[in-house]
Amino acid sequence: MSSSSNYKLIYFAGRGLAETSRMLFKAAGQDFEDFRYPITIKDGQYIRPEWDADKPKYTYEKIPVLEIDGGKYTIAQSKAIERFLARRFNMFGSNDIEAALIDAAGEQILDIKQAYNKAKTTGGDAVKQFFENDLTKTFAIFEKQAGKDKSGYWIGSRLSLFDIQLYNLIHFFDDQQSVQKALEECAALKAIHDKVEQTPEIKKWLSERPDSMF
Ligand SMILES: N[C@@H](CCC(=O)N[C@@H](CS)C(=O)NCC(=O)O)C(=O)O
Known part of the structure; x- marks a missing residue:
């Protein structure tokens, strides 16, 4: 192939x-x-x-x-x-360690979405707790792991799967105010978000992709 x-x-x-x-x-x-x-x-x-x-x-x-x-x-x-x-x-890191780190962070995104869905069905202040605890903690960990080589990407020197997954995670939630609050201390993640959004091919796609309900 x-x-x-x-x-x-x-x-x-x-x-x-x-x-x-x-x-x-x-x-x-x-x-x-x-x-x-x-x-x-x-x-x-x-x-x-x-x-x-x-x-x-x-x-x-x-x-x-x-x-x-x-x-x-x-x-x-x-x-x-x-x-x-x-x-x-060529967006999966430049060696097997980088690939595994990208993979693990992607799995954490799945876990965090699962926690959000559970919080939504729990009721009470579970969703508020989710944003203040679970999401904030996960972002803090991603932040700590980010940008080791100053490329502005999460890992390595070029756009990777995780940069795109992170962008989509940020936009996954309806309550953008709570997401931004969870991202408050995460300058590197916010910069990655903007870098993804400004990538010319992605910027074009975001402006032309069909509207959808989910
Ligand atoms: N783990 C699968 C889940 C796929 C999945 O559940 N897809 C849904 C749509 S989001 C589906 O095809 N459901 C079958 C149906 O609705 O009949 C994946 O990540 O691709």
């Missing part, structure tokens, strides 16, 4: 679990087919007839899925897709 492969990334018409991969493609300047199953909400239920019809043909019956070379290879699981693309596009 060479990097001249063609790619089709299949997901719903939303950012969700596909947006980091879309941004990896954009940052790498690699063309791909951004296939989106239509999805709407009616009476609190997701309506997506085209997906319901096609679902059984997909690995694990879930999306995102990345098809390579006209479906010759199919990769499921958003994190596997992200790591595959990051490796292929």
Whole structure:
């Protein structure tokens, strides 16, 4: 398989679990087919007839899925897709230690999203506690690990998967005021956020990507 492969990334018409991969493609300047199953909400239920019809043909019956070379290879699981693309596009660190650090931080993002979802269902002041404790602590750790070589990226001297994951984590939450408060002491992370946003290919994508409800 060479990097001249063609790619089709299949997901719903939303950012969700596909947006980091879309941004990896954009940052790498690699063309791909951004296939989106239509999805709407009616009476609190997701309506997506085209997906319901096609679902059984997909690995694990879930999306995102990345098809390579006209479906010759199919990769499921958003994190596997992200790591595959990051490796292929040279955005997964410059050695196995950097790759593992990027990987671990990405796993922590999954844990933190899980904690947020749990807090939302717990009620009371659980969400407030989440922002003040869990998210603030995680950001503080990411901050401490960041920018060792002054490149302005989280690790190494170039944009990596984690920079993009961090950007999307920051925008994952509706309550941006609480996110900014959690980031208050994190100058390096805020700079990474801005650096990602200003990356020309990403800046262009952010200005033209379709609006979506998630
Ligand atoms: N761990 C998987 C989860 C994939 C997943 O649950 N995808 C949802 C959409 S966000 C899905 O396809 N659900 C099947 C359905 O709604 O029928 C990943 O990260 O890719």
